[in-house]
Amino acid sequence: MNDILKVAGLTRSFTQGGETIEVLRGVDLTVAPGEIVALLGPSGSGKSTLLQAVGLLEGGFDGSIRIAGEEAARLDNDGRTRLRRDALGFVYQFHHLLPDFNATENVVLPQVIRGADMASAQARAQLLLSSLGLGHRLDHRPSQLSGGEQQRMAVARALANRPALVLADEPTGNLDERTADVVLAEFLRLVRGEGSAALVATHNERLAAKMDRVVQLQEGRLVSP
Ligand SMILES: Nc1ncnc2c1ncn2[C@@H]1O[C@H](COP(=O)(O)OP(=O)(O)OP(=O)(O)O)[C@@H](O)[C@H]1O
Numbered sequence: 001m002n003d004i005l006k007v008a009g010l011t012r013s014f015t016q017g018g019e020t021i022e023v024l025r026g027v028d029l030t031v032a033p034g035e036i037v038a039l040l041g042p043s044g045s046g047k048s049t050l051l052q053a054v055g056l057l058e059g060g061f062d063g064s065i066r067i068a069g070e071e072a073a074r075l076d077n078d079g080r081t082r083l084r085r086d087a088l089g090f091v092y093q094f095h096h097l098l099p100d101f102n103a104t105e106n107v108v109l110p111q112v113i114r115g116a117d118m119a120s121a122q123a124r125a126q127l128l129l130s131s132l133g134l135g136h137r138l139d140h141r142p143s144q145l146s147g148g149e150q151q152r153m154a155v156a157r158a159l160a161n162r163p164a165l166v167l168a169d170e171p172t173g174n175l176d177e178r179t180a181d182v183v184l185a186e187f188l189r190l191v192r193g194e195g196s197a198a199l200v201a202t203h204n205e206r207l208a209a210k211m212d213r214v215v216q217l218q219e220g221r222l223v224s225p
Contacts, residue, residue, distance in 0.1 A: 010063035025220030038208035041217035047201035089163035
């Protein structure tokens with residue numbers, strides 16, 4: 001009833017060069033508050049397409065997406081922007097950090113945009129960054145940080161506004177295996193500590209097994225492996 005995410009009958013196809021590919025063929029998925037779900041599937045199976053739909057980043061879908069009880073299809077552009085800002089956090093494979101701002105500022109900005117005052121936004125940014133081991137890198141810009149450090153910064157930014165649901169697309173996909181393990185463990189610890197739910201796309205079964213539940217995209221539908 002109070003699921004943070006409920007997707008029902010979601011379909012999406014792309015037409016290119018006269019050929020239509022049905023990427024999502026009726027996806028059903030429910031995520032409970034605080035639950036961390038791994039979205040497993042090989043390259044090209046539609047994981048990013050599904051996350052973009054749930055992230056309200058793209059149109060062109062049929063079916064129902066309810067986030068925190070709100071049906072996305074019934075919202076206009078402003079409503080979707082508000083829901084995205086209030087309920088969702090995003091972690092991408094390639095960080096999408098603001099290159100001209102330092103670590104603190106990258107985590108402060110989304111909070112200030114949402115109306116937080118500067119002092120509390122800064123305190124929370126420092127708390128999140130420190131709990132990810134970046135307490136000594138607060139004034140560094142993304143280009144002055146390693147790949148693992150940049151991804152920790154992206155995790156802190158995604159959690160800045162205490163989202164009920166974090167969407168992560170291959171969050172450790174461009175890190176070496178050891179760093180990926182460490183950053184994923186920190187991500188999971190922080191998400192659990194914050195009580196957020198998460199939907200985490202990965203093609204890595206070993207990493208998926210560390211989450212609360214695994215769902216697998218197969219031929220456009222979700223199955224339990
Ligand atoms: N804008 C688009 N136009 C045409 N085809 C697209 C578009 N976006 C995605 N596709 C196709 O949809 C399929 C699924 O892509 P998607 O990026 O969702 O897969 P994925 O599982 O996230 O893959 P990866 O792990 O490689 O990122 C692919 O075959 C892709 O070519």
